[in-house]
Amino acid sequence: MKNKAIEIAKLVEEAGGRAYFVGGFVRDKLLGIAGNDMDIEVHGLEPDVLYSILCKAGRPMAFGSSFGIYSLKGFDIDIAMPRKEHATGRGHRDFEVFVDPHIGPKEAARRRDFTVNAIMEDVLTGEILDPFGGKADLEAGVLRHVDDKSFPEDPLRVLRCAQFAARFGFKAAPETIELCRNIDLSVLSRERVEGELKKALLKSDKPSLFFNCLREMGQLSAWFPEAEKLIGIEQDPVYHPEGDVWVHTMEVLDRGAAYREKTENPYGFMLLCLTHDFGKIVATEFVNGRIHAYGHETLGQPIIEEFLARITSEKSITEYVLNMVPLHMKPNMAAYSRTAVKKTNKMFDDAASALDLVYFSMSDKPVFSGSDAFTGDPEFLFERLEVYKEIMARPWIGGKDLVEAGLTPGKNFSEILEYAHKLRLADIEKASALKQVLAYARKLKD
DSSP states (O other): OHHHHHHHHHHHHHTTOEEEEOTHHHHHHHHTOOOSOEEEEEESOOHHHHHHHHHHHSOEEEEEGGGTEEEETTSOEEEEOOEEEEEOSSSTTOEEEEEOTTSOHHHHHHTSSBGGGSOEEETTTOOEEOTTOHHHHHHHTEEOBSOTTTGGGSTHHHHHHHHHHHHHOOEEOHHHHHHHHTOOOTTSOHHHHHHHHHHHHHHOSOTHHHHHHHHHHTOSTTTOHHHHTTTTOOOOTTTOTTOSHHHHHHHHHHHHHTTGGGSSOHHHHHHHHHHTTTTHHHHOEEETTEEEOTTHHHHTHHHHHHHHHHHOOOHHHHHHHHHHGGGTTHHHHHHHHTOOHHHHHHHHHHSSOHHHHHHHHHHHOOOOOSSSOOOOOHHHHHHHHHHHHHHHHSOOOOHHHHHHTTOOOOTTHHHHHHHHHHHHHTTOOHHHHHHHHHHHHHHHHO
């Protein structure tokens, strides 16, 4: 891909222009992060000249030709022309865009969000252009906005700031935090918000930084009011010496990030880590001098459902989270009490993902203080998970077996199959279970 970029840059130079690597590609390169997407900005050429050059280099795809933006078929390269943007409204599409090939690198970089994204690199010479001090901020781990006027024109930049903070472990500059405080996020679409949330949850080692950055800006309420309500909700220090529900949730998010690549549903898993204690908003109370949140795993369902409806349109994700939250305490409780195989089988069978439930228990791990220390037992849970999987892999009673045994499908058929499934989870051998199922069927008939 680099060779193709050089080929384009040479053609641009021959035509009297200059090509620069820009944006995240330069930032990631300076951070030593390998990137797949390459962004090039071409200066000094008119749009028709650039298009003819791209035709020589390959097959240009015009996905934003009116804005001077092209891609090249077969390559992860975006080629753009310098442009100015001016907000004409509050929506993310409410921008007037002016292509200006002769605006110059500094003015072209001024429309970027952060100084670390405003660094440019000459494709042919490797010369770095850094008009706003992005390299120094990159080395210091600081996210600083480029322009006081243009930055607030796109409210998504507030979330991008939090997302970059999480992905790169950066800190927002004080002046950027202050600027972000007064930007209205309510005008953003669900899709754009979820896009930044996904990056924070799936691409960062510490997703907590996303939420803590928004908290510092006072920007949780528009899209994450449920998370904001966790702040200050006390927990029993015997079980949660780390602090309030907010602190606990942030710790669970960061521990969960270490396991997400091993899970069957990484995005759903991370949302589970975020939402699992939303029920404590309504369930927390003082009883006989102790803090309790009895039933929070089920009382939180309406709160979680409202949150998910606001943040995602993925029905499967909503179903996954709403299924898993009521189960979230059971693995560690089962490990602590060394519960029977039948019960752990039932627990795993109820879960949208039995594997993810174990990894969540490792993320949520309760820590009891004093002599009764307990940090969960993943070895026990993984052993029981293998038992469950081995049982479920065996041949078992199905509708065909019941018909061959003389039963006729009818109103009680599903109930009979459900009873058969309970026997399966109890690890009853198939032949013996069939006798019990037929006896149960006769009882229902009588």
